[in-house]
Amino acid sequence: MAVEFSEEAEATFQDLISRYPNNLAAMLPVLHLAQSEFGWISVEVMDYVANRLDVHPTKVLNAATFYTMYNKQPIGKCHIQVCTTLSCALMGGYEIIDYLEDTLGIRVGETTPDGRFTLSEVECLASCGTAPMFQASFCDGEIEYFENLDAERVDEVLKELNEKLEALPLPKDMH
Amino acid sequence: MTEEKSDKTEKSKETTEEAAEEKAEETVEETEQAEKAEEGGEAKAAEEKKAKKSLPKPKAAAKKKPTPRKDEKYLSRNFEIPNAHNLDVYEANGGYRALKKAMKMDGEEIIEEVKKSNLRGRGGAGFPCGIKWSFLPKESDVPKYLVINADEGEPGTFKDRYLMELDPHRHIEGCIIAAWALGIRYCYIFVRGELQFAQRRLNQAIKQAYDAGYLGKNILGQDFDFDIYVHPGAGAYICGEETGLIEGLEGKSGQPRMKPPFPAVVGVFQAPTIVNNVETISSIPFIIENGGQWFADMGIEKNGGPKLYGLSGPVNNPGVYEAPSGITIRELLERYGGGMRDGHELKAFIPGGSSCAVLKPDALDAQMGFETMREAGSSMGTACITFMDTNTCMVRVAARLAHFYHHESCGQCTPCREGSGWAAKVLDSIEAGRGRMEDLDLLLDMCDNIQGNTICALGDSIAIPVRSYLQVFPEEFEDHIKRQSCPYPAWSKRKTSADSDAA
Numbered sequence: 001m002a003v004e005f006s007e008e009a010e011a012t013f014q015d016l017i018s019r020y021p022n023n024l025a026a027m028l029p030v031l032h033l034a035q036s037e038f039g040w041i042s043v044e045v046m047d048y049v050a051n052r053l054d055v056h057p058t059k060v061l062n063a064a065t066f067y068t069m070y071n072k073q074p075i076g077k078c079h080i081q082v083c084t085t086l087s088c089a090l091m092g093g094y095e096i097i098d099y100l101e102d103t104l105g106i107r108v109g110e111t112t113p114d115g116r117f118t119l120s121e122v123e124c125l126a127s128c129g130t131a132p133m134f135q136a137s138f139c140d141g142e143i144e145y146f147e148n149l150d151a152e153r154v155d156e157v158l159k160e161l162n163e164k165l166e167a168l169p170l171p172k173d174m175h
Numbered sequence: 176m177t178e179e180k181s182d183k184t185e186k187s188k189e190t191t192e193e194a195a196e197e198k199a200e201e202t203v204e205e206t207e208q209a210e211k212a213e214e215g216g217e218a219k220a221a222e223e224k225k226a227k228k229s230l231p232k233p234k235a236a237a238k239k240k241p242t243p244r245k246d247e248k249y250l251s252r253n254f255e256i257p258n259a260h261n262l263d264v265y266e267a268n269g270g271y272r273a274l275k276k277a278m279k280m281d282g283e284e285i286i287e288e289v290k291k292s293n294l295r296g297r298g299g300a301g302f303p304c305g306i307k308w309s310f311l312p313k314e315s316d317v318p319k320y321l322v323i324n325a326d327e328g329e330p331g332t333f334k335d336r337y338l339m340e341l342d343p344h345r346h347i348e349g350c351i352i353a354a355w356a357l358g359i360r361y362c363y364i365f366v367r368g369e370l371q372f373a374q375r376r377l378n379q380a381i382k383q384a385y386d387a388g389y390l391g392k393n394i395l396g397q398d399f400d401f402d403i404y405v406h407p408g409a410g411a412y413i414c415g416e417e418t419g420l421i422e423g424l425e426g427k428s429g430q431p432r433m434k435p436p437f438p439a440v441v442g443v444f445q446a447p448t449i450v451n452n453v454e455t456i457s458s459i460p461f462i463i464e465n466g467g468q469w470f471a472d473m474g475i476e477k478n479g480g481p482k483l484y485g486l487s488g489p490v491n492n493p494g495v496y497e498a499p500s501g502i503t504i505r506e507l508l509e510r511y512g513g514g515m516r517d518g519h520e521l522k523a524f525i526p527g528g529s530s531c532a533v534l535k536p537d538a539l540d541a542q543m544g545f546e547t548m549r550e551a552g553s554s555m556g557t558a559c560i561t562f563m564d565t566n567t568c569m570v571r572v573a574a575r576l577a578h579f580y581h582h583e584s585c586g587q588c589t590p591c592r593e594g595s596g597w598a599a600k601v602l603d604s605i606e607a608g609r610g611r612m613e614d615l616d617l618l619l620d621m622c623d624n625i626q627g628n629t630i631c632a633l634g635d636s637i638a639i640p641v642r643s644y645l646q647v648f649p650e651e652f653e654d655h656i657k658r659q660s661c662p663y664p665a666w667s668k669r670k671t672s673a674d675s676d677a678a
Contacts (some may be wrong), residue, residue, distance in 0.1 A: 019404045021444050027426030028409050032368065059426070066428035066585075067409030069368045085330040085579055086529055086572065087487040087561050094667030101669070123412065123579055124330040125369055128487035128559065129494045135369055143371040 036141025291467030293479030298452030474500030485559030527556020
């Protein structure tokens with residue numbers, strides 16, 4: 001399908017570029033906007049963003065590949081990112097990964113066959129006092145933290161997430 | 176921080192250790208700040224003098240002043256008040272009073288109060304805020320910028336998040352006061368992308384502040400225009416380095432710049448720029464309201480004010496707590512953290528984020544100040560302490576942190592990019608039972624070749640901790656090599672720490 005911002009996203013885009021003295025500076029927020037619109041940052045999306053910002057496509061490629069929050073390939077509707085940096089590792093972050101792998105039936109880096117969950121291991125999310133924790137990034141761009149986890153709480157959270165995903169449409173590119 | 180330069184030229188371990196503390200801090204800020212001190216010649220000389228003075232008789236001098244008024248809350252005062260993130264509640268609790276007072280003062284007076292307060296940069300580098308402010312040129316043909324470093328990402332650090340989520344107006348008030356004092360026109364709050372809730376709270380508070388006339392044109396009826404925007408990061412630890420942050424704000428990859436020029440002269444969009452941490456700016460309203468001396472009195476020599484401390488690891492009450500500067504780590508652990516959890520005995524701790532050298536429990540009585548922590552052999556960093564128990568393998572911790580820095584290296588300097596990966600590999604092999612005794616010297620040699628040889632302090636942030644684990648726990652590394660295995664309980668049933676390469 002054609003890559004083009006919805007009316008609502010277009011309004012956000014206009015607001016974003018008005019905040020900076022040049023368009024290039026709007027790169028990070030505009031890429032976030034594009035990801036929430038299109039689900040992931042494909043080459044077509046990069047071209048579109050380059051066009052809209054009137055910058056060379058390599059500048060978009062530069063930002064999209066440097067920053068880890070931009071997905072350069074399609075992922076599940078909900079991206080579970082488990083922190084395993086020191087404080088989380090000390091408090092059982094790796095056990096949370098083990099448990100999620102068993103429960104979801106996938107390994108880190110994989111997506112469930114129903115396209116709901118992608119599981120990743122990530123670095124410190126500034127939530128060390130409430131370790132272990134994970135972040136759930138939804139395909140509509142929203143991010144939620146789930147903290148003080150143990151197996152029981154992970155079960156509850158997965159149930160909540162599944163309910164939420166029922167209502168969430170697949171990103172446009174994945175239709 | 177004055178040792179930084181010398182550390183770059185002389186490679187002896189003693190000097191690097193000294194430079195270590197200051198450098199280790201939050202990713203980075205430090206090098207440039209130290210150099211900034213050098214740039215401002217007088218400031219440098221003053222700092223040097225002070226540093227020299229305090230080195231030989233450290234603890235006695237620092238302990239002269241008791242740490243006062245422990246139970247009063249300032250930075251965290253509003254954390255417990257429902258809806259303090261809303262303007263009406265904030266104002267009802269004294270909010271924006273400091274701004275009104277500040278706008279009756281002139282910029283110089285405000286800078287003087289901030290200097291007097293001994294407010295040190297709260298992002299980890301500990302550069303004196305008032306001195307940093309005084310580097311910003313008074314006259315400028317282009318608009319000046321304030322950039323808030325809210326890209327909190329130093330492992331173990333989670334304090335700024337609470338300031339943004341629970342008391343966003345305090346932060347905004349601090350920004351407006353800074354702008355008034357320094358003649359700044361625009362502010363960007365660079366919030367790490369993952370902290371969406373903090374971004375939402377800030378955006379909501381900013382909107383309320385515009386509606387109330389605290390932001391925008393002719394603020395409080397005066398000839399003063401000021402705008403604040405929230406800028407989301409996108410997942411790069413290196414953007415916590417102030418010039419990496421500026422690059423990210425300009426829409427580029429966050430690769431730190433060579434300095435000089437320093438941001439105060441050439442910052443974002445080629446304009447004079449002040450980069451401050453969230454907590455630093457959130458402290459400003461208290462300084463204005465109560466005076467710089469009041470702030471300085473709540474602390475120890477050269478380290479003023481109330482401060483947020485984060486406690487993580489297997490303690491009874493992990494979390495963020497407010498206490499005066501200069502409190503001991505023992506008191507933080509016992510009184511605020513409730514001690515180690517049952518069955519967990521303290522083995523080691525990191526005082527201010529993973530870039531700081533590791534310490535043993537014999538350093539628990541060290542006071543939280545930049546100089547005092549340096550004397551203790553580490554650094555205060557972000558003052559968010561990670562406690563580790565006797566079940567924790569120090570080889571594995573070192574390996575895990577090396578992986579972190581390898582993952583986060585921006586890649587532009589070879590020693591950091593290649594050295595971090597190499598160190599991680601060697602540490603992995605020791606942890607996995609394939610270590611050789613010569614690996615220990617090899618690792619130390621690597622650290623010496625990384626530290627001081629990179630554009631920003633991320634390289635130092637690899638070298639300082641890795642070296643510290645080797646030096647503080649040498650027997651543990653040797654034991655791993657002798658027995659060709661790790662005697663500690665695994666973190667995961669599938670992976671060894673050696674596989675801990677994060678996504």
